Amino acid sequence: MRTLFFVIEKEFLQIFRNRLMLGIILVVPIVQLVILTYAATFEIRNIDVFVVDQDRSPESRMLIDRFAASENFRLSGWSDAPEDGYNALLSGDAAVVLQIPPHTGRNLTRDGHAPVSLRFDAVDGFSANIASQYTMQIIRRHNEDRAVFTMPATDGSFSSALAGNTPPPQIGIHVSRWYNSELDFKIYMVPGILVMLITVIGGFLAGMNVVREKEIGTMEQLNVTPISKTHFIIGKLMPFMILALVMLSIGLLLGRLWFGVPIEGSLALIYLMAVLYLLVVLGLGLLVSTITHTQQQAIFITWFVFVIFILLSGLFTPIDSMPQWAQWLTLANPVAWFIDMIRRVMLTGAGLADVWQSCLVLLGFGLLTIGAAILRYRKTIR
């Protein structure tokens, strides 16, 4: 038991002596957290609209002003030639082209309706979809406002209404948004990004550390001593577990103070879950280190595995959007489990009763990976 203490002491000494690395470990993730949170958003803003106005009537200008005034859209260009609009789409200068055909204003006044064309760059289909909904909203509102001031001539329905006929049955819809009423996407992203950060520290660094000892040769020296492999492995894991938890704490603080991310649930529960998760991730890093001989290989394989895990974790794109087979796969993905857990605990105030099954799953994974690492690690080569 005492040997474990000495092993851990040595590891800490070595880590803290490497000032540069320590600095990187603490600073880079913070920077990442901030940039990533701001960058990784699917909130659609600043949609570039290119206007092709072949009409140039007061009517068309009113419509264009609507778009200009909207906070979702940004006027990126103006012309009366349709090719310019198309080119803007081709070159990526605009995401949508609003084309108002000639005589629109006149048709509107005379007939009560007139078509306009909206062409979307749908390469990013998701954003295009949302953008089109926004345009519909703007146009709808525009039409409603117009209807108040105009008396359409021949439309029977309107005059019926004015004559006091039976109004249609209306379903009133109340919308209530829980947990993130300002609809701030960043609040949703931060917990997930925190998970990603500690995954990098836990998974990469621990594994690389072991491989480096192999490369330098001090590993052999340790193999010759009576240190048991369990003690050796725990000694390797412990400092990085602690570093990762420190990182998590800084991240939580930053999230709370800078981004306003709430911590609705129990902090103790968050740390408990983090420890379980780190066991899995550290174990994976270690497992990789037992099958590689050089740092470069270790980096690649760990990178490879973790990239796949992170992509399939629901961090950036929802698990619900995946095809069924991929959703099954995520059941074996500890990152997915933890991200789901931490989101629910931090944002909705879920408690142990709501996450205990997930905790057990993580525990299982952790025992598996660390157990496998311990088994694979040999002090004596056969």
Added chain:
Amino acid sequence: MKAFRAFITKEFYHIFRDRRTLLILFGMPLIQLILFGYAVRNELNEADIAILDHSRDEVTREITGKLLSSGHFRLSAYLENESEIEQVFQRGTARIVIVFESGFGRRLIRDGKADLSIVTDASDPTMAQMLEGYTASIIEEFQRERRMQQDAERPPGADKVLHGDGGVSKSGITPEIRMLFNPELRSANLFVPGLIAFILMLVSAFLTSITIAREKETGTMEALLASPLNPMQIILGKVLPYLALSVINVFTILVVALVLFQVPFRGSVMLFSLLSLLFIMTALALGVRISSAARDQQTAMMMSLAGLLLPTILLSGFIFPISNMPAILQYLSHIVPAKWYLIIIRGIMLKGAGLDVLWQEALILFGMMSVLLALGISSFKNRLE
């Protein structure tokens, strides 16, 4: 010349002997391709919905049926009372709850007005809004159908029921909406070109920087410098294999993307190849530059990760649209080479754009490459003197 050829041969051996790295070099792009092609997307399948029906009459059942058969929702629970809602969200059982007030159907018919609530777990605000939107339009449709039905049932000559449906289709400005370049709105079309950029960055920049740093770490660089090879040849020799690998990688991905995922390729292959080569060289120059600043592999790796790969993933428009980001980040994205390359290849592949439209981006990329090459080579030479 013979020395150079021998050098390049050695470099190729290095790479091909390292089976593990090789596996990852080719395996990873393919796996990522599959993931991005099939699994990583934003299209909504079916979201879990819970129903709290205080009324349980014909009308609510009809509305519920409509919701569940819309293909957007998957019933996960029937609730008994409001207090269960919190738990539903906390357990992740559902993302949206519809609450019908009691006597819903009766109120609707008798009073002409009834209320329902949509309660969403807005943790994921985009998802919440989309679900609200779907629900609202389904209910709107329900109302429309009812009115048309009621209209049909009324005896002729009686007052018509108001056909109000937002006024969009009947009067005022009527929009004709067309989705260009990707009418099925497939995520794969968005991500795959980005993947190409990412893989190129990975192989050309990341790997190159590590390889050169490794030679420095193990000391074999000194031996190289003492040989008859001149510095230019050394750089070229180190870089050429990765250039070859990148090219092979890109074409493999392209073929798989075109054949398996039916990502379109509407533009000029020549232009694509030319500009891709430009980008590869930019990436290689970046790799060389980083390697001369790094003392050992680990440092090279960290610098590449932070300075290359992360910006490429985040700030290039690969997954997250740049226009969504705050202004600072948008400005920052201008110096990420991948951003320009992405505009170019998305333009060529998906929109069939030509040089006449893309010349600005091409010029910028060319400028970046020149600057980086100059920097990279000079810094490398400096290290030697």
Added chain:
Amino acid sequence: MKNNGNIIEVNELTRKFGDFTAVDQISFEVKRGEIFGFLGANGAGKTTAIRMLTGLLIPTSGQARVAGFDIYTESESIKRNIGYMSQKFSLFNDLTVAENMRFYGGIYGLGNQEIRHKTIELLDRLGLTGVRNRLIADLPLGWKQKLAFSTAVIHDPAIVFLDEPTSGVDPITRRQFWDLMYETADRGTTVFVTTHYMDEAEYCDRVSIMVDGRIDALDSPVGLKETYGARNVDEVFVKLARGGVS
């Protein structure tokens, strides 16, 4: 087995790597308290042999007992009773001298008091008390080497294994190192040392010469010179390598 004063007993020990036989049926004994040299050219199999004896490698066939323990089944017990200094020196570069000694002392089961005393004593004996708080990386090669050796015996093991401990060091430092080894042997620790410097053979009590995985000669230096009619061990080795005996 213990009564006859042998601390290492090896019988037909063999290690193959695929088709290549690194160690070919070697047999020998090492007596308690002696300085036993394992000579041979690079690649002769010395390092492989020492790795088997220290419990780092499992033999392909043959038997051996070290400090009374079987190398197949009791390797952890062996490790508790031996010290080891590898070719690459084995002290942690990013720790200080004192920290290294504390670490090794601790994992070999020494108490905190004991570690403190031993550290002072060892540094004193080496005349290196002043460097106790310097990082290993900052020290010259000769000092590193001596410190590595002292750390290897900090727990007073029965045997200390040294794999090419004097590689790359100047002759004077080498001489000083051997003085250290004599001191240690005098205190009762058996010293098992491999080397490719033939002149160091003169310093050993007995020497075995390995050629291509086999032990071609084993005797005291004097005995070897007599048998092979050579003036020094170097000549003995050359004659053996050429495959002839006078």
